[in-house]
Amino acid sequence: xxxxxxxxxxxxxxxxxxxxxxxxxxxxxxxxxxxxxxxxxxxxxxxxxxxxxxxxxxxxxxxxxxxxxxxxxxxxxxxxxxxxxxxxxxxxxxxxxxxxxxxxxxxxxxxxxxxxxxxxxxxxxxxxxxxxxxxxxxxxxxxxxxxxxxxxxxxxxxxxxxxxxxxxxxxxxxxxxxxxxxxxxxxxxxxxxxxxxxxxxxxxxxxxxxxxxxxxxxxxxxxxxxxxxxxxxxxxxxxxxxxxxxxxxxxxxxxxxxxxxxxxxxxxxxxxxxxxxxxxxxxxxxxxxxxxxxxxxxxxxxxxxxxxxxxxxxxxxxxxxxxxxxx
Amino acid sequence: xxxxxxxxxxxxxxxxxxxxxxxxxxxxxxxxxxxxxxxxxxxxxxxxxxxxxxxxxxxxxxxxxxxxxxxxxxxxxxxxxxxxxxxxxxxxxxxxxxxxxxxxxxxxxxxxxxxxxxxxxxxxxxxxxxxxxxxxxxxxxxxxxxxxxxxxxxxxxxxxxxxxxxxxxxxxxxxxxxxxxxxxxxxxxxxxxxxxxxxxxxxxxxxxxxxxxxxxxxxxxxxxxxxxxxxxxxxxxxxxxxxxxxxxxxxxxxxxxxxxxxxxxxxxxxxxxxxxxxxxxxxxxxxxxxxxxxxxxxxxxxxxxxxxxxxxxxxxxxxxx
Amino acid sequence: xxxxxxxxxxxxxxxxxxxxxxxxxxxxxxxxxxxxxxxxxxxxxxxxxxxxxxxxxxxxxxxxxxxxxxxxxxxxxxxxxxxxxxxxxxxxxxxxxxxxxxxxxxxxxxxxxxxxxxxxxxxxxxxxxxxxxxxxxxxxxxxxxxxxxxxxxxxxxxxxxxxxxxxxxxxxxxxxxxxxxxxxxxxxxxxxxxxxxxxxxxxxxxxxxxxxxxxxxxxxxxxxxxxxxxxxxxxxxxxxxxxxxxxxxxxxxxxxxxxxxxxxxxxxxxxxxxxxxxxxxxxxxxxxxxxx
Numbered sequence: 023x024x025x026x027x028x029x030x031x032x033x034x035x036x037x038x039x040x041x042x043x044x045x046x047x048x049x050x051x052x053x054x055x056x057x058x059x060x061x062x063x064x065x066x067x068x069x070x071x072x073x074x075x076x077x078x079x080x081x082x083x084x085x086x087x088x089x090x091x092x093x094x095x096x097x098x099x100x101x102x103x104x105x106x107x108x109x110x111x112x113x114x115x116x117x118x119x120x121x122x123x124x125x126x127x128x129x130x131x132x133x134x135x136x137x138x139x140x141x142x143x144x145x146x147x148x149x150x151x152x153x154x155x156x157x158x159x160x161x162x163x164x165x166x167x168x169x170x171x172x173x174x175x176x177x178x179x180x181x182x183x184x185x186x187x188x189x190x191x192x193x194x195x196x197x198x199x200x201x202x203x204x205x206x207x208x209x210x211x212x213x214x215x216x217x218x219x220x221x222x223x224x225x226x227x228x229x230x231x232x233x234x235x236x237x238x239x240x241x242x243x244x245x246x247x248x249x250x251x252x253x254x255x256x257x258x259x260x261x262x263x264x265x266x267x268x269x270x271x272x273x274x275x276x277x278x279x280x281x282x283x284x285x286x287x288x289x290x291x292x293x294x295x296x297x298x299x300x301x302x303x304x305x306x307x308x309x310x311x312x313x314x315x316x317x318x319x320x321x322x323x324x325x326x327x328x329x330x331x332x333x334x335x336x337x338x339x340x341x342x343x344x345x346x347x348x349x
Numbered sequence: 350x351x352x353x354x355x356x357x358x359x360x361x362x363x364x365x366x367x368x369x370x371x372x373x374x375x376x377x378x379x380x381x382x383x384x385x386x387x388x389x390x391x392x393x394x395x396x397x398x399x400x401x402x403x404x405x406x407x408x409x410x411x412x413x414x415x416x417x418x419x420x421x422x423x424x425x426x427x428x429x430x431x432x433x434x435x436x437x438x439x440x441x442x443x444x445x446x447x448x449x450x451x452x453x454x455x456x457x458x459x460x461x462x463x464x465x466x467x468x469x470x471x472x473x474x475x476x477x478x479x480x481x482x483x484x485x486x487x488x489x490x491x492x493x494x495x496x497x498x499x500x501x502x503x504x505x506x507x508x509x510x511x512x513x514x515x516x517x518x519x520x521x522x523x524x525x526x527x528x529x530x531x532x533x534x535x536x537x538x539x540x541x542x543x544x545x546x547x548x549x550x551x552x553x554x555x556x557x558x559x560x561x562x563x564x565x566x567x568x569x570x571x572x573x574x575x576x577x578x579x580x581x582x583x584x585x586x587x588x589x590x591x592x593x594x595x596x597x598x599x600x601x602x603x604x605x606x607x608x609x610x611x612x613x614x615x616x617x618x619x620x621x622x623x624x625x626x627x628x629x630x631x632x633x634x635x636x637x638x639x640x641x642x643x644x645x646x647x648x649x650x651x652x653x654x655x656x657x658x659x660x661x662x663x664x665x666x667x668x669x670x
Numbered sequence: 671x672x673x674x675x676x677x678x679x680x681x682x683x684x685x686x687x688x689x690x691x692x693x694x695x696x697x698x699x700x701x702x703x704x705x706x707x708x709x710x711x712x713x714x715x716x717x718x719x720x721x722x723x724x725x726x727x728x729x730x731x732x733x734x735x736x737x738x739x740x741x742x743x744x745x746x747x748x749x750x751x752x753x754x755x756x757x758x759x760x761x762x763x764x765x766x767x768x769x770x771x772x773x774x775x776x777x778x779x780x781x782x783x784x785x786x787x788x789x790x791x792x793x794x795x796x797x798x799x800x801x802x803x804x805x806x807x808x809x810x811x812x813x814x815x816x817x818x819x820x821x822x823x824x825x826x827x828x829x830x831x832x833x834x835x836x837x838x839x840x841x842x843x844x845x846x847x848x849x850x851x852x853x854x855x856x857x858x859x860x861x862x863x864x865x866x867x868x869x870x871x872x873x874x875x876x877x878x879x880x881x882x883x884x885x886x887x888x889x890x891x892x893x894x895x896x897x898x899x900x901x902x903x904x905x906x907x908x909x910x911x912x913x914x915x916x917x918x919x920x921x922x923x924x925x926x927x928x929x930x931x932x933x934x935x936x937x938x939x940x941x942x943x944x945x946x947x948x949x950x951x952x953x954x955x956x957x958x959x960x961x962x
Contacts, residue, residue: 039689079562081554083474104568112565119563124556129578129654139564173654189564367799372811379815490939492891494898495914495932498921506922597806604899616901619814631811638802 025052026229032090043301045071047253058230060244068253069233073199078107113143116190117199121206122182126174132185133170139192159188180211198230249274252309259334271336273310361639368635373414383622427625436629447610450599454534462538466545488539494605497532514607533602537591548583552576581652589645596634689952696948702941710757717751740930752908753934759909764890767827775835780866783843801833813901823902838881842874876953883946887939894935910935
């Protein structure tokens with residue numbers, strides 16, 4: 023199977039004044055051509071760090087990638103030169119950030135900010151052509167071309183995020199990294215923006231990595247889901263396997279229990295008790311063990327290996343003795 | 350924008366009033382009778398009384414302040430109590446010297462301080478950054494008059510490259526200005542390096558700079574186009590603040606090097622309670638501060654679209670109506 | 671994360687102290703300052719005051735040696751004793767004037783910010799008026815009008831620094847007066863005075879301390895400059911700026927007369943600046959630590 027993006031055994035840490043923080047600890051992920059992968063997890067699970075590392079956008083020199091490979095069409099982005107990465111950024115992999123309020127440059131007109139992507143990556147286009155495409159892009163995301171000359175402060179939050187989307191789509195990238203694109207927006211605007219993204223994804227045929235802590239968003243938008251916890255992927259599977267399948271990782275179970283929803287046939291609200299572990303200490307056993315209702319002695323001492331059944335992968339000792347779950 | 354300028358020009362008035370009022374109060378409420386100070390301690394009580402009447406010193410404080418302002422509005426700065434010459438005439442001689450000192454210092458601040466701070470931020474944690482930070486810390490912590498002394502020893506007394514002070518007779522050349530300007534600008538330039546650096550660091554770490562990188566912009570473009578434009582706003586304000594500080598610094602510099610400027614005149618007139626002269630000096634300094642702050646505000650609005658459009662819209666509406 | 675949240679006091683200051691200690695430069699500054707304060711406090715034990723003022727025409731202008739570590743000046747006075755005793759003037763005036771200005775500023779600023787409305791605008795207009803005058807210029811003018819002397823210099827330095835502190839306090843009061851916990855305290859019927867001392871001041875302490883240490887650095891510089899140009903502490907007293915002014919005419923042949931007192935000023939200002947920078951970083955880890 024040809025993966026568009028494959029992340030292998032990624033380890034990332036931050037050095038801070040308070041000591042080293044281990045943000046990502048051995049993440050394995052893959053995104054196929056044209057599919058949407060949902061990356062879910064609580065705040066601090068390492069979702070954003072993972073996404074930023076793909077485009078080498080981690081804050082320097084605090085963050086360091088200690089181990090791993092990030093293969094984009096079989097080319098290791100971590101080993102790529104700055105020049106190569108720059109050519110990929112915005113052109114073949116684009117990214118949308120969490121907070122549209124601060125992600126746009128307040129000093130420049132929005133049209134120019136969208137056009138900049140084309141000016142960087144489509145140098146062969148003439149001035150007219152770039153302006154025309156920019157105007158069309160703005161219209162595609164539902165902003166009239168007459169607002170070309172507006173500054174960000176003249177737009178609402180939802181419209182700013184649309185501008186970000188227009189910017190991301192400018193060069194029709196093969197992969198779109200969307201880091202909580204709707205978290206900062208009102209609920210009604212959230213739905214609009216997500217619908218727009220779904221629609222555009224189909225139209226442009228690109229793959230998407232949708233990062234969110236909102237399982238409802240994942241259920242509606244993603245074909246596959248990866249559940250991230252304390253810098254590790256605890257479970258990966260199709261949306262059906264995760265939401266409607268018979269077996270799940272205990273953490274996923276807890277997450278699903280945390281949303282009261284009649285569709286999911288879970289009658290009792292059972293939020294995950296406890297807090298995420300201190301990221302400055304690496305646990306010897308399963309990262310979720312301290313909060314897990316099924317925690318045993320083995321969970322605290324031994325790191326569980328990832329086991330799979332078909333495409334469904336789970337990292338949990340509960341599945342160690344089951345024959346159909348292979349290492 | 351013009352309208353904005355006009356509005357701000359009006360806002361200048363309270364600043365000038367405030368400064369002159371405070372200094373007038375300081376001159377009035379500190380011990381020491383101006384008449385007695387001029388005539389000396391051997392003078393008779395009657396002659397002192399006569400002088401006080403001539404200067405109308407027995408009128409209430411507010412009356413005298415308002416009378417002074419009235420004179421200023423009519424273009425009359427008064428006559429020096431000590432020298433008997435018109436204050437305006439004396440200021441006309443002094444102002445060019447002070448202006449030259451201040452203007453060159455500001456230029457150095459802007460042309461050296463800001464770029465060094467920005468470069469230091471862009472190259473954070475590099476050897477250059479560390480060196481620059483160390484030099485800036487040293488320069489902000491140095492007593493500049495002492496630095497001037499050390500430079501006098503080296504460049505004036507040992508190497509004989511530069512004169513140690515302003516000449517009493519004869520022409521003033523650019524060489525005379527080197528040490529005073531250095532003393533005046535060193536401290537503030539260094540502090541501007543530090544503050545410009547920290548503002549730039551903040552901008553470099555902001556989300557929109559990350560967006561620019563995610564677009565695939567070159568590092569040069571990210572810094573020179575995206576970051577630079579946004580760091581201008583806080584830096585412009587900094588220059589304004591530093592100019593105010595500079596106005597204190599010039600006074601000390603003038604005193605140390607014997608520059609015949611407004612600052613040294615201010616000190617001698619305050620000491621002798623030559624109120625019209627001292628007030629003339631303060632008025633000049635207040636106007637300078639007001640004008641520079643006005644320019645800073647104007648420029649700030651110019652580089653901030655959010656503020657700019659507020660004033661542009663007003664204009665458009667008026668044109669439509 | 672929300673700023674200005676009430677931390678449990680002890681935990682917060684412990685964390686600040688830990689971060690401060692991790693900053694090697696700041697700790698160096700603190701050690702240096704304690705050393706200088708120690709010199710000022712124990713000046714009588716280190717050098718007899720007699721040596722500060724005793725003129726000895728037989729021992730004029732002796733270069734630094736075992737008997738006179740810093741040499742002697744044109745009157746044959748022991749420069750070492752003068753510099754050590756000088757720290758009493760420079761440091762106590764620098765620190766003292768800032769503390770006085772800080773206290774006055776805290777009262778004015780919290781009154782202005784807390785009552786708001788007309789009181790606020792009246793006080794702040796006045797502060798704005800004084801603020802428009804550069805601190806150094808105001809200090810120079812007041813010092814020149816009052817004449818030289820320790821008391822007068824103290825008055826000039828304190829008054830000229832009040833507006834800075836009033837502003838710092840008011841901006842803190844403004845940001846936290848609207849916070850929920852102050853609102854809550856108000857609805858519970860807490861007295862205003864109690865609110866100011868229990869809620870506002872502890873939160874204003876951080877920014878105030880940072881401003882204070884940076885202001886002290888500036889004050890030590892201003893005081894020595896004023897003394898140097900003859901507006902501060904008059905001649906026989908061993909203030910560092912005064913010593914420099916006295917020795918100015920001999921600096922060519924006897925460089926140590928000027929370098930040593932200058933270094934004393936430089937060291938104390940650097941110490942205060944390093945502490946100020948360290949405190950600022952320790953109180954606001956966002957600025958120095960990595961983001962996210």
